[in-house]
Amino acid sequence: MRYISKTRLFASSMLVSVSVFGLAIAANAQEATFVVSAQNVGTPSYNPINGTQLNDAxxxxxxxxxxxxxxxxxxxxxxxxxxxxxxxxxxxxxxxxxxxxxxxxxxxxxxxxxxxxxxxxxxxxxxxxxxxxxxxxxxxxxxxxxxxxxxxxxxxxxxxxxxxxxxxxxDALGDDFGVTAAVGSGPFKLESFTVGQETVLSANEDYAWASDLSKNQGAPHIKTLTFREISEDSTAFLELSTGGVDLLYSVPTDFLPRLEGEPSVQVGTMPGTGLFYIPINTTVEPFTDIKVREATAFAINQKEILDNLYGGVGSVANTFLIDSLLAANVDPTLRISYDPDRSKAVLEEAGWVMSSDGVREKDGTKLQVALWTQNGTEFKRVTEVVQAQLKAVGIGADITVFDSATINDQYRKGTDHQLAVRSYSWANADIIDWFFSGQRLGYPNVSMWNDPTAEEMNLAAMSGSHTWEERVANFTTYHEYVLSQYVFAPIYQPVQIYAYDKEAISVPEAIRGTRLQSQTVVDITVN
Structure with missing residues (x-):
């Protein structure tokens, strides 16, 4: 209306052109750009049924x-x-x-x-x-x-x-579903998707069935929403601070001081649903020996990583589950916490003797292993600290960094990797099944663990529980056995930290859900 009122003396054709121009500006003003979590960069498809990796969209x-x-x-x-x-x-x-x-x-x-x-x-x-x-x-x-x-x-x-x-x-798209098109009933429609780069969504103007967790019961306020994939945290931070993007789904804790110094940036936190850990390939030497796995697990100084890399934000991980889950309440003697003396003693028992270069040897073979990680500032920094901590007990580790879109295919080969730094985000005890079931060797079972006793416990936990209480008990037993076999080393439990340009968008103060998902996004407005 502002444009029409200023052009009443113009010809009707001019009124039409100016009105269209005004509508275009209004539409553009409803655009926003979000950056997906670094761990989800490289998601290959939006096929929920067949997918093993999905991103925030x-x-x-x-x-x-x-x-x-x-x-x-x-x-x-x-x-x-x-x-x-x-x-x-x-x-x-x-x-x-x-x-x-x-x-x-x-x-x-x-x-x-x-x-x-x-x-x-x-x-x-x-x-x-x-x-x-x-x-x-x-x-x-x-x-x-x-x-x-x-x-x-x-x-x-x-x-x-x-x-x-x-x-x-x-049915019509077959294997192309989720790649060339993805059709759901959600508040946004998929317009385009380029793996590892960006996803463009448009508002579903017919949407009228939001849950009671959303204030907005109709179409989203954002009309065009672009999800960018940026693996380097420093690049994502620069984009937010310069107005190139409007929201970061995930922010490393060491960026908090810099973000809090930006007057236009608002930082928010949510309870964590994930965990950083080191899967240990149990099928390749030297990790077929449980003593070497035990030594590796107790070589990790979780508190040092928490304090030095994360500024004390979050908490250490001593099991495979986030602390808020009932099945995380395991026998305290099974918790894995930093103990370098135990690590060194176990390696000595296994016959690995310290050499002059600080890397242990046994029968003329160096205790030098492959340590894999994926692209992204956070992953690389954690992996470098893990490398130093392993060296402190006599385990040499060579780091290899893979693109996040290809690393899972490398794991599926089964024998090339020995150790890795990984993370997951999942608020349910069945994540133990996902990463340690013998039915999924290579990926997601990067530990390549296939243990008959564990499989029986898995079956009882996944399908033999009649009540919630029985399920918790079965998963606790399963969890404790996994811990006792040292098929992984726990590292860190992050909180969820997000940040957005408060001059560009308005985000509800209360995030409804375990993550920043549709129930909150439909309530986000463009300023």
Whole structure:
């Protein structure tokens, strides 16, 4: 209206052109650019069913049956109500009415009948393995008949891997789904995707089914949202401080003083859901020897890394699970904490003798190993400290840095790697299954661990639990056995730190969810 009022003496043709120009400016003003977490750089696809690595845009393209709040409670998204029978052998879900996919196809009970079987024989099959069949009660009601109780069903359904795609598009695109196109029912539509570079989304103007965790129940305020992939933290920081991007999903703690010194930058924190650790390849020498694995685990000075690299922000990791999970409450004697004397003594017991160059030897062979990591400032810095800490007990380590888009393929070879520095972000004990199951050797089971006792415990934890309490007990037992075999070394539990340009966008003070996901993004406005 401002442009029209200033041009009333112009010809009608001029009024039209100026009005169009004004609308273009208004549309441009609703654009924003976010930077994905460094650990998710190189995500190869937006296929939630077949994917093993997804980035922060997945929950914007797709909806899920339920979503989880920061307090771990579950809220309906595509499901509005649910109930389970007392024996856990049946779950009934009421579905949201009026939902359509980006291609105009309806979401209904038949969608669920199609969706669940798609997980069979994929890396994510365990998420639906307990569901024997899906029954249609009516167009908006389904019943899951269970092969066995799964007290973790709601948690699985809140995962980005259980986002629901359009059946029509999924079947039509085949292996290209998630690469050339990704069709969901979420608040944003996929416009373009270049692996390792950027993803461009546009607002789904028909969106009218946000969960009760979102204040905005309609289309997103941001009309064009670009996700950039920047592996170097210093580059991402520079882009934010100079106005090149509007929000960083992840900020290393050592950048906090610099960011807090930027008047236009607002920093926020959330409870952490992840952990840095060192998988140990149990199938290659010298790590077939449990004593060498034990020595490696106790050589890591977690407190030094916390204090010197992270400024004391976050906490040390002594197990494989984040502290907030009940299955992290293991026998204290099994926790892995820095003990260089124990590390050196165990190496001596295993026959590895210190040599003049500070690297141990045994039968003429040096204790020199390969230490892998991926691109990104944080990964490289942690890996360099780990290298020094290993050298302090007599283990030499040669660092190799891989592009994050290719490192998983390298792991799948199985025998080339020995140690690595990795991280995960997952607020559920079933992450132990994901990284240590004998069914997934190479990747994601980078430790190449295939132990019959562990497999029995895994089965009991994943599919033999009838109640939540029983599941916690089974996972605690499984977790304790993993710790006792030294198939990894824990390092650090980060908090989630994000930062944004407060002059460019406004972010809700309370982040609803375990991560910065769709329920909060739809409430972000452009200033």
């Amino acid at each position: 997945i929950t914007l393209i797709f909806d899920r049956m339920v979503i989880q709040d920061a307090d771990q409670t579950f809220h309906g998204q595509l499901a509005t109500e649910w109930e389970s029978t007392a024996d856990g052998m049946s779950w009934t879900f009421k579905l949201r009415e009026g939902v359509t996919f980006h291609d105009g196809e309806p979401f209904n009970a038949e969608t669920i009948v199609w969706w669940i079987p798609q997980f069979a024989e994929t890396e994510n099959a365990f998420m639906t393995a307990a569901i024997e069949s899906v029954e249609v009660i009516d167009d908006l009601t389904v019943r899951f008949v269970m092969a066995n109780p799964d007290p973790n069903l709601l948690s699985n359904m809140s995962s980005g891997f259980m986002s629901i795609p359009s059946p029509k598009a999924f």
